[in-house]
Amino acid sequence: MIEKRQFYINGEWVNPAASQDHNVIDPSTEEPCAVISLGGQADTDAAAVAAKAAFPAWKRTSKDERLALVEKLYDIYKSRAEDMAQAISLEMGAPIDMARQSQVGAGMGHIKAFLTVARDFEFIEPLGDHAPNDRIIHDPIGVVAMITPWNWPMNQVTLKVIAGLIAGCTMVLKPSEESPLSSLLFAEMMDEAGFPKGVFNLVNGDGAGVGTQLSTHPDVDMVSFTGSSRAGKLISKAAADTLKRVSLELGGKGANLIFADADDKAVKRGVLHCMNNSGQSCNAPTRMLVQREVYDQAVETAAEVAKSVKVGPASEAGQHIGPVVNEVQFNKIQDLIQKGIDEGARLVAGGTGRPDGLNRGFYVKPTVFADVHNDMTIAREEIFGPVLSIIPFDTEEDGLAIANDTPYGLTNYVQTQDSARANRCAVELRSGMVEMNGQSRGMGSPFGGMKQSGNGREGGKWGIEDFLEVKAVSGWTPGA
Numbered sequence: 252m253i254e255k256r257q258f259y260i261n262g263e264w265v266n267p268a269a270s271q272d273h274n275v276i277d278p279s280t281e282e283p284c285a286v287i288s289l290g291g292q293a294d295t296d297a298a299a300v301a302a303k304a305a306f307p308a309w310k311r312t313s314k315d316e317r318l319a320l321v322e323k324l325y326d327i328y329k330s331r332a333e334d335m336a337q338a339i340s341l342e343m344g345a346p347i348d349m350a351r352q353s354q355v356g357a358g359m360g361h362i363k364a365f366l367t368v369a370r371d372f373e374f375i376e377p378l379g380d381h382a383p384n385d386r387i388i389h390d391p392i393g394v395v396a397m398i399t400p401w402n403w404p405m406n407q408v409t410l411k412v413i414a415g416l417i418a419g420c421t422m423v424l425k426p427s428e429e430s431p432l433s434s435l436l437f438a439e440m441m442d443e444a445g446f447p448k449g450v451f452n453l454v455n456g457d458g459a460g461v462g463t464q465l466s467t468h469p470d471v472d473m474v475s476f477t478g479s480s481r482a483g484k485l486i487s488k489a490a491a492d493t494l495k496r497v498s499l500e501l502g503g504k505g506a507n508l509i510f511a512d513a514d515d516k517a518v519k520r521g522v523l524h525c526m527n528n529s530g531q532s533c534n535a536p537t538r539m540l541v542q543r544e545v546y547d548q549a550v551e552t553a554a555e556v557a558k559s560v561k562v563g564p565a566s567e568a569g570q571h572i573g574p575v576v577n578e579v580q581f582n583k584i585q586d587l588i589q590k591g592i593d594e595g596a597r598l599v600a601g602g603t604g605r606p607d608g609l610n611r612g613f614y615v616k617p618t619v620f621a622d623v624h625n626d627m628t629i630a631r632e633e634i635f636g637p638v639l640s641i642i643p644f645d646t647e648e649d650g651l652a653i654a655n656d657t658p659y660g661l662t663n664y665v666q667t668q669d670s671a672r673a674n675r676c677a678v679e680l681r682s683g684m685v686e687m688n689g690q691s692r693g694m695g696s697p698f699g700g701m702k703q704s705g706n707g708r709e710g711g712k713w714g715i716e717d718f719l720e721v722k723a724v725s726g727w728t729p730g731a
Contacts, residue, residue, distance in 0.1 A: 305449025
């Protein structure tokens with residue numbers, strides 16, 4: 252049993268002022284694998300005060316000084332990649348090979364990408380040739396509360412922490428209590444890199460406790476949150492009294508538009524993308540919209556692919572999917588699969604219950620529904636499990652209307668060999684991101700959504716700008 256009861260506050264590992272124990276559950280076995288402490292108000296206060304005290308000096312550091320520390324952190328992160336992979340695999344059930352390649356790799360990639368874009372980022376820039384004595388200054392917003400989820404721990408931690416550090420902000424990180432071990436390891440790396448005291452602080456806790464305390468804290472200038480839309484609404488309300496900036500990266504119900512002329516790997520690619528990370532990705536293409544001419548074949552292919560997806564323990568090597576994170580998620584997914592059956596969708600793969608041979612652990616059968624209508628519960632709600640809904644459409648306009656008929660707007664996908672159609676769809680789809688024909692977004696591309704998928708942008712220069720205030724200055728003397 253791992254014990255991680257301390258918090259990282261003001262450059263030191265400290266015992267919680269008043270806390271309760273929390274068991275971290277290994278989702279592969281349903282057994283406790285670690286014990287952490289959940290903080291209270293005194294712990295939140297100490298972290299916020301430390302971050303506030305550290306802000307003036309950190310704000311005044313040069314970009315080069317900040318980047319040198321981030322580069323040192325990058326080297327430490329790489330050297331401890333296996334430790335990080337083991338922590339993520341244990342705490343949230345990512346299969347160990349996937350944890351090494353994708354989960355740890357995401358954090359590494361984001362640190363490197365921020366270092367690249369930051370070298371050309373100008374914190375003081377001219378307004379334009381028409382106003383030679385005007386400058387736009389990008390000021391760090393101050394103390395940022397960073398509240399991160401369990402599904403992609405280092406992806407989210409690095410998107411927030413590294414961008415905030417480069418911007419000149421100080422911070423308090425509250426990782427998910429479901430996956431805290433990776434963030435505690437990250438705090439060890441921050442300490443080893445030598446960031447000044449109080450710049451980075453970590454307090455474990457749950458959303459109702461430390462999450463709410465940070466959202467309402469007078470010393471916190473901004474909340475950067477990734478998680479469910481329900482929690483995002485609560486954080487926005489809690490932060491309103493102090494008029495904090497709130498940056499939200501929330502849920503999704505991505506549509507994957509597969510036209511009759513899509514390439515022959517489009518359906519398989521879409522199914523595997525939906526099932527990746529056991530379906531626990533907000534940008535998963537969980538609604539497969541298929542043009543009527545190729546619908547029957549797509550359903551058959553999707554069912555075959557889903558049935559070929561292996562499910563197994565996170566500790567085993569291989570390209571399988573692992574369990575979902577906890578019992579609450581498992582039960583929610585089971586209820587929604589049953590809801591799909593009850594509402595008349597045609598089950599073509601998977602279904603309720605655990606996969607054969609797995610009678611313990613939060614394992615979900617890779618599940619595919621066909622003949623789904625967009626008003627069914629499984630087409631409206633974010634399931635956050637390996638569950639795909641297939642919906643037929645006729646024309647391009649019909650497909651776009653179905654795709655946009657959702658409260659979410661994070662990522663949509665388009666599969667067609669007609670370049671003009673692809674471009675039209677990219678313009679018309681109401682989402683923060685559109686990926687076409689299996690091509691991933693490039694390094695530094697902003698991640699974020701619209702509508703109930705949130706309002707922030709993470710990654711690249713937009714990720715840094717999220718933590719900056721814009722100050723307009725006139726009467727500036729160049730060279731002074």
